[in-house]
Amino acid sequence: MRWDIFCSIIDNYGDIGVCWRLARQLTCEHGIKVRLWVDQPSVAAKLIPGLDSTLASQHIAGVDVCHWSSPFPPVEVADVVIEAFACELPETYLHAMQNRRPVWINLEYLSAESWVDDFHAKPSVHPQLGLTKHFFFPGFTPACGGLIRENHLLAERSRFQQSKVSQAAFWHGLGMMPNQAYTISLFCYPHAPVNSLLEAIAQTDQPVLCIIPQGQTADHAMQWLDAHPTQDRLRIATIPFLSQEQYDQLLWACDLNFVRGEDSWIRALWAGKPMIWQPYLQEEDTHLVKLEAFLQRYCQDSPSDLAIHMMAAHRAWNRHGFTPSAWQAVLAALPGWQRQAQTYAENLAKETDLAAKLVIYCKKFF
Structure with a gap:
């Protein structure tokens, strides 16, 4: 399977920190081919050793790290698409998803609040495209999406x-x-x-x-x-x-x-x-x-x-x-x-x- 993770770096290094950890773990521990799309490679380079921010894509630690540029390049839609922390997918990619119909995940921010249990994994249908987005909430209880933790x-x-x-x-x-x-x-x-x-x-x-x-x-x-x-x-x-x-x-x-x-x-x-x-x-x-x-x-x-x-x-x-x-x-x-x-x-x-x-x-x- 191939997964695409989209990361828009908003504030410091928290977003890319989580996404880079997740991408590496999916690759190393689950054998998944991951493309990590980053809109600010120069910032991501602080956390991703060896990343050359001038390149459109690079293979690092088993992960394809790609520049989320505008206009977005024509690429094949992955089997699973993760938009991290409610970042909006590129329009061309979003429309291409209509033919591929991948599993579409919105990875939410972590919270210990009790309401998270009720909203975890709930679906939402895109009003124009008919695609279903699934809201995935990390959390502290078995009813949530868990916490990032490598096996070792x-x-x-x-x-x-x-x-x-x-x-x-x-x-x-x-x-x-x-x-x-x-x-x-x-x-x-x-x-x-x-x-x-x-x-x-x-x-x-x-x-x-x-x-x-x-x-x-x-x-x-x-x-x-x-x-x-x-x-x-x-x-x-x-x-x-x-x-x-x-x-x-x-x-x-x-x-x-x-x-x-x-x-x-x-x-x-x-x-x-x-x-x-x-x-x-x-x-x-x-x-x-x-x-x-x-x-x-x-x-x-x-x-x-x-x-x-x-x-x-x-x-x-x-x-x-x-x-x-x-x-x-x-x-x-x-x-x-x-x-x-x-x-x-x-x-x-x-x-x-x-x-x-x-x-x-x-x-x-x-």
Whole structure:
């Protein structure tokens, strides 16, 4: 079978991050021929090693990565067509689908909200073309479409976390060797209350190494550090853009991970380490509704006192920021949080993953 995945890169790297992971997994684990259509190859090249953004198509890691150009080139319609995150298919391709009649999937954004169960896999008929589109919702329950998780992921994570040699080699590759009490990774949207976090760390007793990807947040943090030369509790390290495999290792190696959006959020969950999520900012505080829905699932099996701290940390990061006492509470909760995070990842992994569920769902149409 041949599948086409269409990815329109809207904001940073979240969309292409998910689509590239999915394309590789469908190819490697399910033997499917995948064309990944990307409208901004120059952006995708940050995440797809070896991608030449000047080429119309390239075969990388078993996947045909193609430029979604305008006008769209005449190509044969695939057996399964995935439009990721409600991107609109090219008109010429859409009309060609009338003859081929492929399975048409709209891969939705991830949400932990309960309504997702009811809408997963629901069909919708195109009013002019008569083609049926199926809405596929990733999610946290058996009734949803699952989460992206490669078959080998948790085993690789365990090997890495149990190997001091592997961890030392990873840190050496980044040009550092953490010796602080705590190491945290910080990946957030620009509106995050970063100052409150840095000030809270600086006013508590435990030394912290804060690792931040190069960019606006890192620049802001370094400016803050320059303005507070007398504090000695906080060390900030900026790192270059990492490959997906390297970013997984960063999450596996840190004591606490601040993540955002969708791709880094799910990878942090699989890391089995304490994490604080920042959903994408939405009007009328809809993102806070999504946050609360996730927290109810994330904390449901935790001891009540631990759940209180985990929820408070997420709410502080997504609302008013941290006070020194709130940050101290986070650090105090980390041992129990670590055990909870590992158990949560293991329980999530008992469910069928997203790629497998997509394959199972689409096969019934052939």
